[in-house]
Amino acid sequence: MTRITKYGLPSTEYIPLFAVADYRMEVGMGVTLYSALRNLGEGYGLDIHLLSGAVGWPALQKLQKSLQSLKKPFRLSVFPISDKQFKGFHSFANTSLFTYARFLFQDMFPHLRKVIYLDVDVLVLGNLAELYSTPLGENLLAAAVGRGTSRADHCWGILNYKELGIPPETPYFNAGVLVMDLEAWRRENFAKRCMDYAEKYPELCIFWDQTVMNTLLAGRFTHLDQKWNQQFNGPDKSFTREGIFHYCGPDKPWNFTNTLPQELNELYYDEIDRTAYRGWRPSPQISLVLRFIRKTKKMIYGF
Secondary structure, eight states: OEEEEEESOTTOEEEEEEEEEEGGGHHHHHHHHHHHHHTOOTTEEEEEEEEEESOOHHHHHHHHHHHHHTTOOEEEEEEEOOSGGGTTSOOOTTOOGGGGGGGGHHHHOTTOOEEEEEOTTEEEOSOHHHHHTOOOTTOSEEEEEOSSOOBTTSTTSOTTHHHHTOOTTOBOEEEEEEEEEHHHHHHTTHHHHHHHHHHHOGGGOTTHHHHHHHHHHTTOSEEOOGGGGEEOSSSOOOOOSSSEEEOOSSOOTTSTTOOOOHHHHHHHHHHHTTSTTTTOOOOSSOOHHHHHHHHHHHHHHOO
């Protein structure tokens, strides 16, 4: 573990926040974590656990500088991880196997119970203290139903729902924003069950760990209000300026050719300009220097 910094008062209530990123998502990581802290309510701080796949020290320094500029309570701990344990799992194109790292939380952090998880392609506009207060009851997690894939019988949903006896109308959640009860995960040995399923049936895990969790939970999750995971990977790109924007799918603000509404791009760029990445904008092509760095890291780390 590498603890980068700690800023705050002993009386602050810290909310455990988890994120996973590799070197290809450094800007997104910076925007996600900065926006989460910037919009956090008074009296709260963030205890950030960043699981890092070769995220460079310069990017971590920019993240630290960005967070410190807010003068709000936070703790940032970085945990280097490898994707070797996920090598047999499903992935395609340039998808990162690190998405499966969510299955590591329950055992890596035995002292934690309730946590928030965010994908690093989200922009936080709401107070995460409100999200954290979501009651989970007996459920292992809270999530928002997918905007595109919303049912088990969707073509990208649970492919074997009939064989498993899962009703076709079973709701299917998007896993980019989660409130997780890690104590309940441990009680049900859920992480191991997920890992075993992902390894045994990679051809069924069309959306990686998201598919695995939806399959094994079969609708047993607490429903979050859609404002906490406003997804833009389908024809419906309506949104409200609250909660969390999730730029899931291929249309990312850092992709030069994205087809997002201009307002959504501008919101993201405005947030970038508040961070140490001020002035950064997507380029029509990756520079030769960045190509070299990424190729070198791929040779070293294998992803």
